[in-house]
Amino acid sequence: MITFDAVTKRYPDGTVAVDRLGLEARTGEITVLVGPSGCGKTTSLRMINRMIDPSEGRILLDGAPVDTVDPPVLRRGIGYVIQQAGLFPHRKVVDNVATVPYLLGWNRKRARGRAMELLERVGLDPAMGERYPFQLSGGQQQRVGVARALAADPPVLLMDEPFSAVDPVVRTNLQDELIRLQAELNKTIVFVTHDIDEAIKLGDRVAVLRVGGKLAQVADPKTLLTEPADDFVREFLGRDRGIRRLQFVSTGGLRLRTDLTVREGADGRGDEPWLLALTAEGRAAGWLARGRPGELGPAGTFRHGRDSMRAALDAALLSPSGHAVAVDEQDKVVGVATRQALDEALTEAVHG
Amino acid sequence: MGDGPPSLWEWIARNWDTGRAGSIRDLLSDHLLMSLVPIVAGLALALPLGLACIRWRWLYQPTAAVFNVLYALPSLPLFMLLISVTGLSPVTVIIPLIFYAMAVLIPAVVDGIRAVPEHVRQSAVAMGFTPLRRLVQVELPIAAPVVIAGLRVVAVSSISLVSVGALIGQGGLGMLFTRAYQNPFLPPVVVGIGLIVLLALVADGLLVLAQRLLTPWERARRAT
Ligand SMILES: Nc1ncnc2c1ncn2[C@@H]1O[C@H](COP(=O)(O)OP(=O)(O)OP(=O)(O)O)[C@@H](O)[C@H]1O
Ligand SMILES: [Mg+2]
Numbered sequence: 001m002i003t004f005d006a007v008t009k010r011y012p013d014g015t016v017a018v019d020r021l022g023l024e025a026r027t028g029e030i031t032v033l034v035g036p037s038g039c040g041k042t043t044s045l046r047m048i049n050r051m052i053d054p055s056e057g058r059i060l061l062d063g064a065p066v067d068t069v070d071p072p073v074l075r076r077g078i079g080y081v082i083q084q085a086g087l088f089p090h091r092k093v094v095d096n097v098a099t100v101p102y103l104l105g106w107n108r109k110r111a112r113g114r115a116m117e118l119l120e121r122v123g124l125d126p127a128m129g130e131r132y133p134f135q136l137s138g139g140q141q142q143r144v145g146v147a148r149a150l151a152a153d154p155p156v157l158l159m160d161e162p163f164s165a166v167d168p169v170v171r172t173n174l175q176d177e178l179i180r181l182q183a184e185l186n187k188t189i190v191f192v193t194h195d196i197d198e199a200i201k202l203g204d205r206v207a208v209l210r211v212g213g214k215l216a217q218v219a220d221p222k223t224l225l226t227e228p229a230d231d232f233v234r235e236f237l238g239r240d241r242g243i244r245r246l247q248f249v250s251t252g253g254l255r256l257r258t259d260l261t262v263r264e265g266a267d268g269r270g271d272e273p274w275l276l277a278l279t280a281e282g283r284a285a286g287w288l289a290r291g292r293p294g295e296l297g298p299a300g301t302f303r304h305g306r307d308s309m310r311a312a313l314d315a316a317l318l319s320p321s322g323h324a325v326a327v328d329e330q331d332k333v334v335g336v337a338t339r340q341a342l343d344e345a346l347t348e349a350v351h352g
Numbered sequence: 353m354g355d356g357p358p359s360l361w362e363w364i365a366r367n368w369d370t371g372r373a374g375s376i377r378d379l380l381s382d383h384l385l386m387s388l389v390p391i392v393a394g395l396a397l398a399l400p401l402g403l404a405c406i407r408w409r410w411l412y413q414p415t416a417a418v419f420n421v422l423y424a425l426p427s428l429p430l431f432m433l434l435i436s437v438t439g440l441s442p443v444t445v446i447i448p449l450i451f452y453a454m455a456v457l458i459p460a461v462v463d464g465i466r467a468v469p470e471h472v473r474q475s476a477v478a479m480g481f482t483p484l485r486r487l488v489q490v491e492l493p494i495a496a497p498v499v500i501a502g503l504r505v506v507a508v509s510s511i512s513l514v515s516v517g518a519l520i521g522q523g524g525l526g527m528l529f530t531r532a533y534q535n536p537f538l539p540p541v542v543v544g545i546g547l548i549v550l551l552a553l554v555a556d557g558l559l560v561l562a563q564r565l566l567t568p569w570e571r572a573r574r575a576t
Contacts, residue, residue: 051477076480086475090493090569099479132569148479158478 007057018213032203040213079149094129139170256335274321383524394453402461423455445517460502464495
């Protein structure tokens with residue numbers, strides 16, 4: 001656990017970057033620091049590994065003040081990932097990843113072996129180890145940055161806007177990858193971003209900072225969205241806070257109808273305006289409108305019980321019928337959530 | 353050197369190793385020594401001074417100014433001036449050449465290290481490099497191409513400038529020119545120029561080789 005105990009950072013020019021910050025980053029959790037530019041996120045992060053020393057207050061790592069440890073030694077036990085990856089241009093990728101093991105005095109073979117293992121772990125072809133960093137794309141460099149931070153298996157990981165310099169698709173991949181890695185590794189992660197969506201997606205707990213380095217609120221994402229502490233937080237969360245909240249509402253309770261499906265190629269029957277055509281494997285083929293046989297409209301799907309209400313609503317909006325198709329892990333259709341069912345669930349979410 | 357007139361080869365054969373001071377071989381080794389010492393000493397002094405200029409920023413401008421003035425001074429009067437201190441010895445030639453080398457190498461060291469991207473430096477700090485290790489394993493390697501480019505200039509100019517020392521009797525191969533001045537005869541001049549150019553080419557070639565071996569990533573970059 002990382003503890004900020006009334007930490008203040010005043011730069012020599014008088015700027016107060018962090019103001020009496022009290023915060024705990026719990027072991028095995030991702031704690032996100034989020035806030036507008038200049039609110040002291042980077043300063044806070046760098047005080048943990050002593051790249052910056054606080055003016056007042058203390059930072060504790062598992063109860064021990066960090067200023068009792070020699071900085072280089074402290075830092076070798078704390079992974080650090082930054083926006084531009086910060087890879088060494090003069091070292092091959094594999095040696096970049098092996099940086100901290102080398103510093104810890106591992107022999108070359110063991111360090112490189114570990115580096116190869118990590119490249120694979122972050123989803124890179126180990127053959128890339130023999131390249132130099134400039135021979136990689138931005139997204140790949142960022143993965144190498146993560147691998148390098150993990151190389152000596154530090155219990156703590158500090159990440160300063162690690163994914164903000166890559167395009168949205170790659171960013172989403174990297175975020176998913178981090179969530180997957182964290183499920184395996186259970187590190188104590190402090191993650192800095194100015195992107196509230198990223199904060200909500202990744203954070204077990206989210207700390208919102210305001211300019212001047214004051215903590216505005218710290219809470220789990222759901223609480224943050226439902227009970228913002230003040231106008232600043234409300235504003236920062238943005239206009240679509242209501243929609244985002246649905247991310248935390250399960251689809252498990254949605255009432256599904258199973259009588260709205262037909263075999264693909266079969267004729268529509270009855271008086272339902274829309275029927276869902278199924279393939280032989282039981283997957284969604286498309287929506288059939290009454291009176292227009294053979295014409296299939298796209299079917300938006302969501303994983304029943306696993307995806308959130310936000311995904312279900314999104315699926316409904318993608319279907320011409322306005323109904324969302326519930327599928328299982330194998331994409332087999334388990335039922336249809338009608339508009340009416342969605343409406344009931346939304347009402348429940350707002351009041352319940 | 354191709355096919356010279358037979359008299360040139362005869363002259364070389366007769367003067368290569370006479371056993372007395374002033375043989376071509378002696379002059380060549382003098383020349384090598386007088387140009388090599390300034391290159392090595394220049395680098396050895398420019399490194400700590402350059403690092404000091406990075407550590408204490410205010411130091412750089414005055415240091416650069418002093419060495420630029422030294423660089424601007426013509427070598428001959430500088431040699432004359434030094435004779436009163438160091439006498440008619442190779443040291444009199446070597447000292448100004450060290451200054452010239454430093455005038456080129458201090459900015460090379462400073463620019464080279466300042467060109468290390470800030471995020472690279474920061475991430476080295478964050479990984480847990482000690483300052484010395486960061487210098488040796490991160491900053492100097494990344495600065496190496498710029499420093500070696502400076503060394504190439506210094507090597508060639510030192511090798512060429514040593515010959516000016518002939519005017520005070522300490523010029524290595526340059527001595528061949530003053531002899532020809534007293535007694536107009538072509539072979540010594542041709543041999544002097546030829547060997548100096550050859551020395552310069554060899555020195556430059558060695559530095560290019562060193563650059564390739566020390567900075568393999570630069571080659572990879574050029575290949576793409
Ligand atoms: N070395 C410094 N000297 C003086 N002021 C500084 C220094 N570094 C940062 N600051 C100031 O401290 C405040 C916080 O800076 P910090 O870099 O921690 O912000 P940040 O939240 O990381 O911002 P961003 O999202 O833009 O990265 C800013 O007002 C900044 O100008
Ligand atoms: Mg920042």
